[in-house]
Amino acid sequence: MNIQWFPGHMHKAIKEIKETLSKVDMFIEVLDARIPYSSQNPVLQQVRGEKPCLQVLTKSDLADPIETKQWLEYILEQQNTQCRAISMRRRGEIKKLTGVCRGLFSHKANGLEAIKVMIVGIPNVGKSSLINALSGRVIAKTGNEPAVTKRQQRIELDNNIILLDTPGVLWPNIENPYSGLRLGITGAIKDTAIHYNNLAYYAAELLLDRYPSLLIARYKLDQVPHDNEQLMEQIARYRGAIKTGGKVDLERACNILINDVRSGALGGLTLETPQMMQAEQLEVEKQRAEKEQEKQRLKAERKKRFKNRQSH
Ligand SMILES: Nc1nc2c(ncn2[C@@H]2O[C@H](COP(=O)(O)OP(=O)(O)OP(=O)(O)O)[C@@H](O)[C@H]2O)c(=O)[nH]1
Ligand SMILES: [Mg+2]
Incomplete structure (x- = not known):
């Protein structure tokens, strides 16, 4: 969503x-x-x-x-x-x-x-x-x-x-879901309007791709985790976020990662590049065109149904 x-x-x-x-x-x-x-x-x-x-x-x-x-x-x-x-x-x-x-x-x-x-x-x-x-x-x-x-x-x-x-303003329809997530990660969206878990798992994916060495240094990892789930688990273990019964507390790990990104504790991070922007803009345009096509299809169908009803 x-x-x-x-x-x-x-x-x-x-x-x-x-x-x-x-x-x-x-x-x-x-x-x-x-x-x-x-x-x-x-x-x-x-x-x-x-x-x-x-x-x-x-x-x-x-x-x-x-x-x-x-x-x-x-x-x-x-x-x-x-x-x-x-x-x-x-x-x-x-x-x-x-x-x-x-x-x-x-x-x-x-x-x-x-x-x-x-x-x-x-x-x-x-x-x-x-x-x-x-x-x-x-x-x-x-x-x-x-x-x-x-x-x-x-x-x-x-x-x-x-x-x-002037007061800070967003816009009514953030079409690119990745932009929405990155706005959330950096703190532009009120915490009550977002789920830290979604933000953290996306941030983990981005950081694994763009800044693995900063993750290794911050959370004393032996090697780069395979994926975001493994990273979140390792953050939880490193920071002692363990629930009674020994299960890792992933919710706490999510908070830790988001807070570390926001405060700069991991080091200097840029979460998007002009190349990423161009690729995502193309995707947004494609989805917009598909939505428009679907709208036109439904409109044509409605028109046909209406005509059929009139002719009976
Ligand atoms: N690290 C860092 N923090 C900054 C910098 N500039 C602002 N901040 C912090 O960012 C937070 C928001 O700053 P504000 O100046 O209130 O932001 P704003 O754009 O006026 O926010 P709204 O009025 O809510 O739209 C504060 O905690 C600032 O201390 C900066 O250059 N570096
Ligand atoms: Mg202000």
């Missing part, structure tokens, strides 16, 4: 973003460096249209630096969008973002005219943290769970840049 989380406040937040659109000069779209594809909200892309946009990959301290470099090159080449990777652990780089914003407006380069920037993105990606870092003050509420920011907030920086913080 696909993961979906689109509570009413997100619908309202998108409506407010549309209403404020004409008052802003540009967007900073905040993406998660671990999932630069799945954290791109197609609704936000549609809403911002042709307005200038700077894409910022946050939490790069939790991502694989080699993959982050590749993603930056890919976004710049393929989407023709300015893109930077940042981390709250490297504040110096964050300050440079205002210069990048100003660079997008040659007629405002003297700094006398204000630039209004709307910060948008999925939940829990670090929008409010970015605003605090840019302003040098704790001005926007942050927290390690999705949906912390509930309404828009305006913040004026000293250098004539006005920022607008």
